[in-house]
Amino acid sequence: xSNPAATPTAETAPDATLLEDFATLSAFGAxxxxxxxxxxxxxxxxxxxxxxHRWLTARGAEVRYDGVGNQFGLFTVVPGAPYVLTGxxxxxxxxxxxxxxxxxxxxxxxxxxxxxxRYGASGTAPKYNVxxxxxxxxxxxxxxxxxMGSSVFTxxxxxxxxxxxxxxxxxxxxxxxxxxxxxxDYAGPDVAAYAEIHIEQGRELENEGVTIGxxxxxxxxxxxxxxxxxxxSHTGSTVMADRRDALFGASLLVVAVRELAEQSKDFPLHTSxxxxxxxxxxxxxxxxxxxxxxxxxxxxxEFLAAAAARLAESVPGIExxxxxxxxxxxxxxxxxxxFPAAGVRLAARAADELGLSRRPMMxxxxxxxxxxxxxxxSIMMFVPSVEGISHNEGEATDDxxxxxxxxxxxEVVDRLMSGALDTxxx
Ligand code: GLV
Ligand code: MN
Ligand code: MN
Numbered sequence: 003x004s005n006p007a008a009t010p011t012a013e014t015a016p017d018a019t020l021l022e023d024f025a026t027l028s029a030f031g032a033x034x035x036x037x038x039x040x041x042x043x044x045x046x047x048x049x050x051x052x053x054x055h056r057w058l059t060a061r062g063a064e065v066r067y068d069g070v071g072n073q074f075g076l077f078t079v080v081p082g083a084p085y086v087l088t089g090x091x092x093x094x095x096x097x098x099x100x101x102x103x104x105x106x107x108x109x110x111x112x113x114x115x116x117x118x119x120r121y122g123a124s125g126t127a128p129k130y131n132v133x134x135x136x137x138x139x140x141x142x143x144x145x146x147x148x149x150m151g152s153s154v155f156t157x158x159x160x161x162x163x164x165x166x167x168x169x170x171x172x173x174x175x176x177x178x179x180x181x182x183x184x185x186x187d188y189a190g191p192d193v194a195a196y197a198e199i200h201i202e203q204g205r206e207l208e209n210e211g212v213t214i215g216x217x218x219x220x221x222x223x224x225x226x227x228x229x230x231x232x233x234x235s236h237t238g239s240t241v242m243a244d245r246r247d248a249l250f251g252a253s254l255l256v257v258a259v260r261e262l263a264e265q266s267k268d269f270p271l272h273t274s275x276x277x278x279x280x281x282x283x284x285x286x287x288x289x290x291x292x293x294x295x296x297x298x299x300x301x302x303x304e305f306l307a308a309a310a311a312r313l314a315e316s317v318p319g320i321e322x323x324x325x326x327x328x329x330x331x332x333x334x335x336x337x338x339x340x341f342p343a344a345g346v347r348l349a350a351r352a353a354d355e356l357g358l359s360r361r362p363m364m365x366x367x368x369x370x371x372x373x374x375x376x377x378x379x380s381i382m383m384f385v386p387s388v389e390g391i392s393h394n395e396g397e398a399t400d401d402x403x404x405x406x407x408x409x410x411x412x413e414v415v416d417r418l419m420s421g422a423l424d425t426x427x428x
Contacts, residue, residue, distance in 0.1 A: 004086075004295060004298055004318070006059040006395065007139075009361060012250070014042040014277055014400040015402070015405075016239035016402050016404065016405035017112075017405045017408065017409075019112075019279060019338075020108070020109075020407070020408055021101070021111055021401055021404070022337060023057070023106070023108055023111075023112070024100075024104075024108055024110070024404065025051065025109055025124075026053065027050060027054075027092075027100075027104055028104070029098040030046050030049045030050040030053065030327050031044075031046030031047075031049075031050070031094065032096055033096065033281055033395055034158075035099055035225030035395035035396075036100075036271070036395050036396065037094075037097055037099050037100060037394070037395025037396070037397065038094045038098055038099070038100050038104075039092065039096055039097055039098065040093060040094045040098075041092060041096060041141065041143055041144040041212070042093040042138060042139035042141065042143075042144050042145055042150075042175075043091060043138075043139070043142070043144070043145075043175065043178035043179050043181070043182050043184075044178075045070065045094065045181075045182075045330055047093055047182065047271070048182035048183070048184070049181045050092050050104075050183070051092065051136065051184050054073065054092065054107065054136055055075075055259065057111060058075035058111060059075075059109075060114045060208050061066075062118070063075035063077045063114075063133075063134065063303045064076045064078070066186060066188035067122055067184050067185055067186030067188055068139050068154075068179075068186060068187075068188045068190050068421050069154075069161050069165075069185065069186070069187060070151050070154040070155075070179075070185070071138035071139075071151060071179040071184050071185050071191065072135060072136070072137055072138050072151040072152075072154075072227075072285060073127060073135065073136040073138075073174075073184060074087075074133050074134070074135050074188065074190065075111065075114070075133060075134040075135075076131065076133045076191060077114055077115070077118045077131060077132045077133065077134075078120075078126060078131050079118060079127065079128055079131050079419075080127055080129070080130070080274060082131060082132055082337060083129065083130050083194075084130055084131070084132070084191070084193060085129050085130060085132060085133040085134045085190040085191040085192065085194060086130050086131070086135050086193075086194055086195050086196075086197065086415055086418040086419050087095065087109045087132075087134075087135050087191060087196045087197075087374070087378070088110040088114055088132065088133075088134060088135070088138065088196070088197045088198065088255070088411065089104045089107055089134050089135030089136055089198065089370070090104075090105070090106025090107045090110065090136075090140070090198050090199070090369070090370060090413050091103035091104075091106070091107065091136060091137045091138075091139075091140030091141070091151075091173070091370060092104050092107050093138070093139055093140060093141050094141060095141050095143050095393045096143060096413065097390060097394075097395055097423075098141070098392055098393055098395070098397070099391070099393065099396070099397020099398075100397060101201045101203060101387075101398070101399050102141075102203065102392055102393065102396050102397060103140055103141070103199055103200070105199070105200065105293045105297055105305065105385075105404060105407075106198055106200045106225055107134070107135075107136050108409040109199050109404075109407060109411050110134045110135070110197075110199070110411065110415075111134050111412070112133050112199075112236040112408050112412070113408060113411040113412040113415045114132045114415060116154055116252065116416075117132060117412055117416040117419055120416060121416075126374060128419035128420055128421075129194075129197075129316070129418075129419065129420055129421035130194045130418065130419045131419070132415055132419055133191050133192075135149040135370075137149070137152045137155075138150060138161060138179075139151055139153030139175070139288070140369075140370055141184070141415075142151070142334075144169045144178075144290070145167045145168070145169055145175050145178075146167065146295075146333070146394060147225070147283075147305045147334040148210045148334070148368055149174070149315050149369070149370055149372065149373055149374050150164050150167075151370070152370035152373040152374060153373055154297065154372060155190055155373070155374075156373040156377045157374060157377070158373060158376075160269075162226045163178070165179075170279075170414075172219075176187065176400075178417075184274035185388075188395070189276070191341045193374075193377070193378045194378070194379075194418070194421075194424075195378055195379045195380070195418045195423050196229070196371060196374040196375070196378045196379070196381070196417055197380070197381045197382075197411060197414050197418060198203055198361055198369060198370060198371040198380070198381070198382050198383070199382075199383045199384070199385065199407050199408075200367075200369055200382070200383075200385075200412045201384065201385055201386075201387045201392065201395075201399050202215055202363075202383055202384040202385065202386055202387045202390070203366075203367050203387050203390065203392035204251070204366060204387065204390045204392075205387065205389060206363060207361075207384060207385070207386035207387075208387065208388065208389070209389065210361065211359070212359045212360060212361050212386070212404055213354050213358045213359050213360065213362035213385065213403060213407075214358050214359065214361075214383055214384065214385065214406075214410060215360070215361060215362075215363070215383065215384030216349050216350055216353070216360055216362050216363070216382075216383060216384075216406065217344050217346075217363060217364065217365045217371075217382035217383065217384065218340060218343070218346050218362045218363070218364065219338060219339065219340045219341065219364045220336060220338060220339050220341075220364060220372050221299050221300060221303070221338065221365065221366045222299065222300055222302070222306045222335070222336060222337050222338045222363050223297070223299045223302045223306075223308050223334075223335050223336055223368060224297075224298045224299075224306060224332055224334075224335040225252055225295065225296065225297050225298075225311075225332070225333055226295070226296040226298075226313075226330055226331060226332050227294075227295060227331050227333045227335040227347060228234060228252075228255060228257065228292075228293065228294040228295070228296055228297070228328065228329065228330050228331075229254045229291065229293050229328070229329040230248045230255065230292040230293075230294070230324075230326050230329075231248060231252040231290070231291050231326060231327045231328075231329075232247050232248035232250075232251060232288070232289060232290055232291070232324070232325065232326040232343070233245075233246040233247075233288075233290055234251075234281075234282065234287055234288060234289070235262065235271060235287070235288045236286065236287070236288070236289035237285075237286050240288060245288055245325065246282075246288075246323055246325040246326055247288045247325075247326070248280075248288075248289040248290055248292045248324075248326055249280055249288075249289040249292055250293070250324045250326075251320055251326035251328060252280075252289075252292035252325035253315075254320045254324060255275070255296075255316075255320055255328065255354055255420055256294075257277045257284070257295060258313060258316040258412070259274065259275050259296055259298075259313065261275045261297070262274060262290075262309050262313060262424075264308065266268065266300075266305070268305060268366075269300050269302040269305040270300060270301060271298065271299070271300045271305065271306070271309055272297075272298070272299045272300070272366065273296075273297070273298050273299075273309075273315055274296070274297045274336075275293035275294050275295065275296055275297075276295050276296075276297050277293075277294060278292060278293070278294050278295075278381065279293045279294075296313070296330075298310060298313070300368060301338060301339050301364055302338065303338045306380070310311055310332070312328075313330070314330060316350060317330060318342075326375060336368065336372055338371075339375070339376075340365075341371075341375050341380055341381065342375070342380065342381075342423075343381050344379070344396070344423055344426035345379055345423060346362060346381070347427060348381065348414065348416065348417055348418075348422060348423055349381050349410070349414050349427065350385055352413035352414050352417065353410055355413070356406070356409055356413065358394060358406055358409075358410060362414070363384065365382060367392075369382060378403045379423050381414055383410060383411065383414070384406065385399055385404065385406070385407035387402055388397060388400070396415040
């Protein structure tokens with residue numbers, strides 16, 4: 003076991019305690035394909051939350067829950083002082099990977115504990131306390147939208163709206179959280195700064211042989227709910243001219259979404275129809291209604307807006323061709339927005355001192371830090387993903403990268419606790 007109070011050095015072998023804890027965490031909701039399935043407020047989510055609760059309290063933190071199930075582990079060193087908050091999310095996609103979010107929460111728990119131990123061993127007091135956070139429902143699969151817990155915490159989503167959101171079976175967030183018992187009345191800590199580490203979920207770091215990505219900005223994203231309405235009829239006896247086939251209309255829209263990306267020249271554009279439900283979804287019935295989720299992303303906000311406009315323009319032609327109506331409503335999104343340059347500089351210096359190669363990069367995926375950066379100075383870091391695989395049971399990151407990323411997060415948390423970002427020019 004490594005000594006948390008030891009002087010920092012770049013790891014040459016992975017930290018065995020960290021890897022042991024990661025293996026324990028990866029067993030909750032483990033799938034036969036090597037991944038995990040622990041969607042928000044399910045039994046597997048409850049188990050991992052209980053494990054994290056015990057891990058944190060065993061190391062001196064007080065664990066509290068807010069009104070949307072965000073889980074906070076407070077290490078209070080200087081009573082009354084604000085907290086450096088560090089964390090990510092433990093929930094996963096269905097048949098998801100072991101690393102997405104979970105790595106960041108575990109790294110944060112280790113980093114916070116190490117930093118507190120170091121201050122204790124040195125006899126010096128930091129300016130700020132540190133708290134670990136496991137944000138509720140970052141993935142937005144069982145309950146939409148994604149980044150739910152951090153959206154409520156940062157005032158972007160009313161708590162009542164979040165609690166009333168239902169899963170496909172009609173269970174509300176509130177009922178699901180009460181069932182697993184991780185909902186409380188804690189208002190959350192006063193946050194001095196926020197730090198998050200995550201797997202890249204792309205292949206740029208691996209391609210370039212770089213260990214650390216320092217996120218300086220977000221790609222923009224727009225997400226839409228689409229309802230295609232037709233008329234239910236017999237697949238055999240209804241003449242083709244009479245059909246109002248909602249699934250045919252939906253299929254034309256799926257192709258239109260893909261073509262947006264294929265035809266984009268000036269900037270990259272990533273597009274998908276990622277979820278579909280068909281009514282009545284029966285073999286001898288032409289579908290009367292299809293609901294879909296559309297996801298569009300680009301590093302250029304205006305280009306993304308133009309793509310969304312082109313998608314909307316394709317609707318009348320689809321409605322006419324399939325004799326259906328199409329409702330297209332944007333439900334969630336964010337812009338191209340910077341992370342504070344001072345935070346990137348602080349993390350870059352820490353990486354240099356640990357001898358870790360690093361480069362600036364944008365995040366394409368959404369993260370809780372994308373919300374947090376709007377209310378507190380925030381630092382977002384990536385470690386490499388093997389072959390860029392993510393939202394897949396095959397997600398992987400090398401053990402040494404897991405360990406080095408945690409070393410870097412420890413340095414960053416330690417410096418944030420000392421108030422280092424307060425004196426940096428923004
Ligand atoms: C994550 O929530 C994303 O939308 O990328
Ligand atoms: Mn994630
Ligand atoms: Mn994810």
